[in-house]
Amino acid sequence: RVISVAPNITETIFAMGKQDKLVGRTDYCDYPEAVSDIESVGNIDQPGVEKIVELKPDLVIASSIFQKEVLEKLEDLNIKVAVLQGEESFEGAYDVIGKVGILLNSKDEAKKLINDMKEKVELVKNSVKELDKPSVYYVIGYGEFGDYTAGRDTFIAHIIEMAGGINVADDVDGWKYNIESLLEKDPDMLICSRYFDSKQGIMNTAGYKELTAVKNGRVFEIDNNMLDRQGPRLADGLLDMAKIIHPEAFGETES
Structure with missing residues (x-):
């Protein structure tokens, strides 16, 4: 049972085909459309701690925008939180996707996603x-x-x-x-x-x-x-x- 508190993480989980693990997301997680069926825990920076607890997650995956006090509250409640920080670049995106793959035991799916992205980047570079x-x-x-x-x-x-x-x-x-x-x-x-x-x-x-x-x-x-x-x-x-x-x-x- 996973809660994603960042749109890029939510999109990555769906792209890996692991959305069945997702029990919570933020108001800003709006892609793909099917995400609207998943309960929201509020904002990215300050999601509702009570709502997160209510959803009984095994893991909360957040980005660097996540507020430190929310992180500390969740850790005090023995809720496992992974904060993924990737630099703003393609390499940073590949790094975050790879880490999500490790956390969800989906390394092969992550690798395929990254390779698909790299192919598109090469296509653009060669075309222009x-x-x-x-x-x-x-x-x-x-x-x-x-x-x-x-x-x-x-x-x-x-x-x-x-x-x-x-x-x-x-x-x-x-x-x-x-x-x-x-x-x-x-x-x-x-x-x-x-x-x-x-x-x-x-x-x-x-x-x-x-x-x-x-x-x-x-x-x-x-x-x-x-x-x-x-x-x-x-x-x-x-x-x-x-x-x-x-x-x-x-x-x-x-x-």
């Missing part, structure tokens, strides 16, 4: 390596709440480069950017979350409306959950990013 690199601006936040993107030290910046693009925000660290620099650089394309009506919002926001990419309809949507979670869909996120940046390399038409 000889191609011209367009400039890409990845939109995380925009407008009145401030302009946020993926600076050069972020993992998403690394994914843009792996996918055959040039990250426009390679002149900053972290997530904060400014519209003046963006207008000056005038990127070839913008990529944003497919959630929250981001695309429509960007195309109607002052400053962004002046960008050539926006005027030419080169604003593309991606499922950012695939990029934000250190799980088995990370390679799919890279592949989707590459198909947006270089549709011609994958026999796709630009949409």
Whole structure:
């Protein structure tokens, strides 16, 4: 009986076909759809201790976001907790998946998942390596709440480069950017979350409306959950990013 308190862990357990062991998850664990049938224990950082106890788990698997005091409470109640910390990279994702495989006695399934991911990464690298690199601006936040993107030290910046693009925000660290620099650089394309009506919002926001990419309809949507979670869909996120940046390399038409 396992409780997962991180979306990437939940996705990994499902991808290994071990969801029958899962008795609890967090509110943020929303993939695959079948996860909605599993009881929620609340937030990622502060899940409900009483709810966890009620579900009688043999093991709780958490990520580094897990609060120390929750960990201590569970350990005081003799509930076994494994906190898996992987660096934000493909290697980090492989490491976490491998550890989940060990914890669930599913090393072969973990190995297969990792190999499938590595094949997709190689496919992307080989498909884009000889191609011209367009400039890409990845939109995380925009407008009145401030302009946020993926600076050069972020993992998403690394994914843009792996996918055959040039990250426009390679002149900053972290997530904060400014519209003046963006207008000056005038990127070839913008990529944003497919959630929250981001695309429509960007195309109607002052400053962004002046960008050539926006005027030419080169604003593309991606499922950012695939990029934000250190799980088995990370390679799919890279592949989707590459198909947006270089549709011609994958026999796709630009949409």
